[in-house]
Amino acid sequence: MTNKNNKALLKVDGLVKHFPITRGIFRREVGSINAVDGISFEIQEGETLGLVGESGCGKSTAGRVILQLIPATAGNVFFKGRDLTSLNMEELRKQRQQMQMIFQDPQDSLNPRMTVGSIISEPILEHKNFQAKERRELVEQLLISVGMNPRFTNRYPHEFSGGQRQRIGIARALALSPDFIICDEPIAALDVSIQAQVINLLEDLQEKYGLTYLFISHDLSMIRHIANRVAVMYLGRIVELASSQVLYSTPLHPYTQALLSAVPMHDPKMERKRKRTILVGDVPSPADPPSGCHFSTRCPRAEDRCFKDSPEWREVSQGHQVACHLV
Amino acid sequence: MSNQSTILQVENISTRFHTQDGLVHAVNGISFELKKGELLGVVGESGSGKSVTMMSLLKLLPMPPAEIVSGTASFEGQDLIQLDLDELRKVRGGKIGFIFQDPMTSLNPVLKIGYQLAEPLREHMGMSRKKARQRSAELLDLVGIPMAENRLNDFPHQFSGGMRQRVMIAMALACDPKVLIADEPTTALDVTIQAQIIDIVKKLRKELGMAIIWITHDLGVVAGIADRVAVMYGGYIVEEGPVEELYSNPKHPYTQGLLKTLPNLEGERAARLESIEGQPPNLHKKPTSCPFAPRCTHTMDRCRRENPVLIKRKENHKVACWWNPE
Numbered sequence: 001m002t003n004k005n006n007k008a009l010l011k012v013d014g015l016v017k018h019f020p021i022t023r024g025i026f027r028r029e030v031g032s033i034n035a036v037d038g039i040s041f042e043i044q045e046g047e048t049l050g051l052v053g054e055s056g057c058g059k060s061t062a063g064r065v066i067l068q069l070i071p072a073t074a075g076n077v078f079f080k081g082r083d084l085t086s087l088n089m090e091e092l093r094k095q096r097q098q099m100q101m102i103f104q105d106p107q108d109s110l111n112p113r114m115t116v117g118s119i120i121s122e123p124i125l126e127h128k129n130f131q132a133k134e135r136r137e138l139v140e141q142l143l144i145s146v147g148m149n150p151r152f153t154n155r156y157p158h159e160f161s162g163g164q165r166q167r168i169g170i171a172r173a174l175a176l177s178p179d180f181i182i183c184d185e186p187i188a189a190l191d192v193s194i195q196a197q198v199i200n201l202l203e204d205l206q207e208k209y210g211l212t213y214l215f216i217s218h219d220l221s222m223i224r225h226i227a228n229r230v231a232v233m234y235l236g237r238i239v240e241l242a243s244s245q246v247l248y249s250t251p252l253h254p255y256t257q258a259l260l261s262a263v264p265m266h267d268p269k270m271e272r273k274r275k276r277t278i279l280v281g282d283v284p285s286p287a288d289p290p291s292g293c294h295f296s297t298r299c300p301r302a303e304d305r306c307f308k309d310s311p312e313w314r315e316v317s318q319g320h321q322v323a324c325h326l327v
Numbered sequence: 328m329s330n331q332s333t334i335l336q337v338e339n340i341s342t343r344f345h346t347q348d349g350l351v352h353a354v355n356g357i358s359f360e361l362k363k364g365e366l367l368g369v370v371g372e373s374g375s376g377k378s379v380t381m382m383s384l385l386k387l388l389p390m391p392p393a394e395i396v397s398g399t400a401s402f403e404g405q406d407l408i409q410l411d412l413d414e415l416r417k418v419r420g421g422k423i424g425f426i427f428q429d430p431m432t433s434l435n436p437v438l439k440i441g442y443q444l445a446e447p448l449r450e451h452m453g454m455s456r457k458k459a460r461q462r463s464a465e466l467l468d469l470v471g472i473p474m475a476e477n478r479l480n481d482f483p484h485q486f487s488g489g490m491r492q493r494v495m496i497a498m499a500l501a502c503d504p505k506v507l508i509a510d511e512p513t514t515a516l517d518v519t520i521q522a523q524i525i526d527i528v529k530k531l532r533k534e535l536g537m538a539i540i541w542i543t544h545d546l547g548v549v550a551g552i553a554d555r556v557a558v559m560y561g562g563y564i565v566e567e568g569p570v571e572e573l574y575s576n577p578k579h580p581y582t583q584g585l586l587k588t589l590p591n592l593e594g595e596r597a598a599r600l601e602s603i604e605g606q607p608p609n610l611h612k613k614p615t616s617c618p619f620a621p622r623c624t625h626t627m628d629r630c631r632r633e634n635p636v637l638i639k640r641k642e643n644h645k646v647a648c649w650w651n652p653e
Contacts (some may be wrong), residue, residue: 053516161606186422191372192544196588196602203599218517225590225600248592262522264547266589271551278526279519282487315634 008042009176009180009212013139015039015075017058017065021287035295036063038075040313043180048206048213050227050244052220052259054262056283059117059216063182066214067099068092079180100173104185106165110157116143116168117153123175142171145208147201163194169192170201174209182214186197187222197248199226220263224248229319232256233296238313240318252316252327255295293325301326335361335384335506340398340408342376342383345391348611350535353379355562355614356397358637361506366532366539368553368570370546374607376562377542381508382526384408393653402506424499426492434483434491440467441479444498444566451502451535466497468528489520493527500531500609508541525552546589550574555643558582561608561618564637568644578646617649625650 017036020029031215035058053059065072068084068265077084079099087095100123103109110119120139124130130138140150146167157165166186173181183202187195199222205211217223224244229242232255239316240253251257265271279298284290290297296306303325311323342354354376359369371377382388384400384407400407408420419425427433435443444466445459454462460479467475469491483491492512499507509528513521529552532539545547549556550570557567558579566579577583587601605622617623620630629649637647 054519161601163606191607192373192546192585193588193603193607196600197604199600200602200638220518221590221592224592225596244596245612258519260592262518263523263592264521264545264551265592266546266574266586268550268553268574270593274551276526278522280523282489282520283517 004288007045009045009080010043010154010214011076011078012042012066013040013076015062015065015068015077016073017061018073031287033285034066034236034289035286037286037289039231039233039236039238040075041231041238041241042211043214045179045212046206046210047228048215048226050223050230051214051216051233052218052223052230053233054218054259054283056235056286057233058286059233060184062233063184067096067101067182069101094127097123097176098178099180099182100176100178101182101184101224102169102173102186104167105189106157106162106169107189109269110165112157112306115156116160119157119168120153120172120175123172127176138175139171142174145174145205146171147197161194162190163197166190167201168196170198171204175203177209178211180212180214182216184216185218186215188217188219196221198205202226219259220260232259235283235289237294237323239295239324240320240322242322246317246320252320252322253324254299254301254326258300293323332363333360334363334402336399336401337361337380337384338399338401340380340383340400341396342379342388342393343396344393350613351610352612352614353393353562353610354383357559357562357564359557359564359567361538361540363505364532364538365555366541366553368549369540369542370549370556371559371560371605372544374561374610375559377559378510380559381510381540381542384508385423385425386412386415387419387425416427417451418500420447420506421502421512424502424504424507425611426495426499426507426509426512428513431483431488431491431515433495436483438482439479440481440483440486440494444479444494447498447501462501463497466501467494469500469531470494470497471523472497488516489523490514490595492520492524496524496527496531500535503535504537507537507539508542509539510540511544513548513590514543514545521548528552546574546585558585562610563618563634564645564646565619565647566645567637568641572641572644576644578616578640578644579648580625580650581619584624617647623650 009092015036016038018032018034021031023030051059064070066077072085117139120142121135124135139153143150148167187198215226220264227244230244230247234255240256251260258279261277280300284297292307292309293311305325311325313323316320316327338358340354340357344351344353357380367377369377384393387470398408421448441463444463448454448462450457458461464476471491472478513524556570556573557564560581566582577586603622614634617630617635620626627649633648635647637645640646
């Protein structure tokens, strides 16, 4: 938000992740789950890119592959111009100092047997050559910056509520002063009244440290609030990408339109007036995606060619990209 | 809506849990009524007591650790709380249907859908096997499951999440309930599937005319379907009123805060979200003060001394708060 000189910090190019389905004692490959099926986008320095989609669309897998936590099947990820997919383990380990992740469930992503202090200082121990005193000071500073009491360092994760645990997770992600953070559903496990606290914290930190976020979520209202640009994913592919302003006011892809119309609004008068596009059926299995456009089986406007040809990913207006035959 | 007759009248329900860490005061003297054919939305965060309240009515909680300390729930001339298990069984799944949050864990994985659907029909309605099967197929059809007849022979794992929740609804509707209690029925589902389920419930309500209690944490879901909304916090109903009134003119600081923290899908984008500071209430503490007082921006001395009672501020609009600027 602060930096608008249009420098791509991260460039994802044709990223593919297929998980093999194996059978028999020789683990013969009989098929694959196409979790991420060729996605491309850029994230500018200092901006927040929202990645939305329903469960199983591959958005979390995309996040993991971008950080190379799991290897990509095909495609490249450039971070500051460097291709992450070509790095060896040691180079990658160094690179990861600048790229961190905040996970969905602060219950599962913090080791219950480690104190808050040791959780936050673990990345520092791993990557930096700090004295014990320096380290302790840094941990206290980090706790303060995420709005927690620095005296909590000797406590354990179970002593905290969900919102506080998520703050600990954020402090850990900040420990190495990264440039880029992937937030994977960071508020999905939190209560409504706590969600706003965490979102505000993430925005404050972005402002303060000039962070770049990839914000993965299924919550369209929250994405609208936090993201500068939004990419909508469906069954492994990005179907539409635009600035958040444009995407929410003039969505072009039938899936984006249906998704937006399905989100309940907290205003009874508006709810009564709204026209809903109710999609029929369920999301097809990523092990056996429909031929042609992945959305063709549920699309209310699908034509013959939608079932045959994959729609091209193209720019329809400045910064507004969409993959649909009918646009 | 006000001159309709009451079908369920709940008075002063209190439920607590005996745990290793001591008493948990989950529900603290809740009263509400449900009118015939009405949809009451019960909104609250986790731990606010919304599910425990409804489960207490039908004694669906394991006792111990749960203990219903006080309260009455009159339904068709009898007090549900006083019923013994045999009598309760006739009500549960019969006149009062229940839909649970997670359709995966609330269906038996080793029994065919057809069997699970027919069970209440034979139990409560005394139908023959053949007739129950026929009715089961009709029910699946009613909730929009294609090829209903064939799917009776499928097991739960052969259904998707949305389809399973439809089966749950069909099951709850099996015996023409007068009251349907839906506990976060769409929380585990994706938005597009949620929209399908809400659509079905709206349709069924028109056709069958039962009263519904819809428990949720999502203020958006309730806005679109409820007639009346009760907001819960820390084991209390803190505000209750007709849906439009409550959303356009919230009186309790918690309701006000909650509505303000939500980002919009349309209109101006707020530069910053308003947040409710602090942490959820500690339910171990004996409830002797307003549960929201530590997080409230209008706290007065009285709020820390005395627990506010739910009082009528306006026609049908009740609030439990000492702060009253009007």
